[in-house]
Amino acid sequence: MTDQPISTPKFLESLRGLLHPTDRLLLQEAGPDLQVEYFTLPKGTVYTENPMLDGHISIVQKGIVGVSHRMENLVNWSHFYTPGSFVFNLEIHKELNAMDSKWHVLEDTHVYSIDTNAEGSAALERLMVALKLQRSLLCSYQYQHYINEHGLDRHDYSVKWLRSNNKVAAALPRKELANFLGVSNSSLKLYLKEALDHA
């Protein structure tokens, strides 16, 4: 981990987007006190927990992290973090991980991060209270988003997903990719062809 100067406008823009509109000014007020950290998660690592990110809000700058869970002895991919994604370690927190969720680092992954327990000015503390509340809500809402995506037509969704996530698709064995998209191996073959034809 290294401390980076706040030359990270995209990260700060994403943090701004995480806040409720009525709280976005807090980021301007507390900006000078904000300490942005930079982590690298090495390719091939599987995290069953990541206490280093306790209390953090992180965003992927570069790389891919896949998330798997276990149900009735099956390992299932549920989603992938790619550049711009928020990453919270609550989903793999030791005490809350009944489904054996894991992070699989599929490429060297660089994340910008802030520690919401950082102390400082009153403005910084107000900002952190607002960010912690949003993090708590978003951790759960992210899964609602994945649920909503899975409610979409499988054919259309799969083709669109394969087109915009070709690097992730290439990193997974076909069987696991079909399992992730919730389609059969033969459907996946057709959808891959369709995605490539329109690429």
Next chain:
Amino acid sequence: MPRSKVEVIAGRLAELTGLPENFPDFLAFGALFEGPFHFTPGENIWGSGQKDGYVWYIQAGYGFDKVDLEDGTMMLNGMIEPGLFVCDEKNLLWGKLTGSSAKLYTHTTAYRLATDRWREFAYQHADFRSVLYRINAHFLQMRKLRLIKMKHKDKKAYWEETKARFPGIELYCTQTEIASYFGVSKSTMHRIMK
């Protein structure tokens, strides 16, 4: 003797968390709610595209909440039942127009709290925030399970389980809304239901 609004809401929070009913933040939180509001079968508690958002507490009554999907269809999301706090999460998180609806199929009694007042309360009460974080962590686990079930559980068995949990579901939700809930096409859902 009927319980007051504050007792009802504080009592439910105590049940959910194991903390005492007279926990000061629960009493103060309960006091902020408006109501009771009474709904008749077929009425919406809220609909899509509304600017004003509320956190609702359902004291009595049943219904279904449905989420607007990106392709313009709606997906059945879950059941509304007594003891639940429900809201439109996009509206709660970012003040956006509601992207869901909640329709009732029985007479219902509920209380509501405007989301801006909810937020203000959370900011001012650190103990309440801690409780909220625990509840949200629980939701995260529930949704993980729901997502994986939706993707990989045997659909026929999942339909039987859902029918048993939500009696009358076919009467109040379209086949398309139910099909989305299971992540299958309408024709596959038709076969499963037969």
